[in-house]
Amino acid sequence: MNTPSLKDFQALFVEITFQPFSHEISSFEALKNQPKTPLVEAFFQLEEDRLKQYQWMVFANHQEALEAIYPYTYQFVSDRWDGLVSAYLQAHPPQSYQLFDVVKAFPSFLSEQEALTEAFPFLEDLATYEQLEAQLLKDTTSISKAEAQILKNPCLTDDLETASPVLNPASSSFSSFYAVDLIVEQLKQCKEAETDLPTQWAAAADPLILWVYRDSDFSCRFFKVSGVVQQFLSLALQSHGEKKSYRVLLEEACSAYGMALTPAIEAGFQSFLCVQLHPLGIVVGSVAV
Secondary structure (H helix, E strand, O other): OOOOHHHHHHHHHHHHHHOOOOOOHHHHHHHHHOOOOOHHHHOOOOHHHHHHHHHOOOHHHHHHHHHOOOOOHHHHHHHHHHHHHHHHHHHHHOOOHHHHHHHHOHHHHOOOOOOHHOOOOOHHHHHHHHHHHOOOOOOOOOOOOOOOOOOOOOOHHHHHHEEEEEOOOOEEEEEOOOOOHHHHHHHHHHHHHHHOOOOOOOOOOOEEEEEEOOOOOOOEEEHHHHHHHHHHHHHHHHHOOOOHHHHHHHHHHHHHEEEEEEHHHHHHHHHHHHHHHHOOOOOOEEOOO
């Protein structure tokens, strides 16, 4: 008789563990259509309560991870949460020991749930935003100003030519056609006041364009920006180390929107940089080009 391999044992154990969890369904349900091999027969000899306990532990760990990373999304689907988690684990079996990696596909999974997208068309974007926040909070990169050689706001025209921005590395862009920022605020208020969710949700008059970043206190912040500023910040983050000047990056950002960099745009950007981007800790300093 051939001894089952460890790989075969693990594969069958995973199949049992990740079948849709239910206290009413037997853990052996996944074995009923399996060929009656020695390995399958050996599993039938195990105590079902022990298998059920393993199954519950795996389910509960992933359920908690999903709720921790997507707390706002959870508020919308709490009444069907267990079934949704089971379906997600079936559609996206874990391929990593890191729970954060396991739950990354949840926003795209939500987009495939027609009943949910009809009721809450913004749900995928909301979950994507929550995942971005979790990713930035998970990022342990230092955001101190120590790496910047010249710590000043470029307030003169010449400074835009001779200086390069140093960005907070724990930051990213986010865009949506829904008012995700207002929806998040509504959800926070409902949770704090312990009230029911409203039947009407804030709509976006224009596409939402945000810059999302982690501050020095390890809190996640979002800040509304224009498309050109978002593009500038994205380019600056991508070109870290290349020391492109403010003006070069601003020209590239304007070009992406089919615009030329004019003195008026440049003056407006300088003011925005000195009054908002630098004090907020989005641009943490400058280095000489």
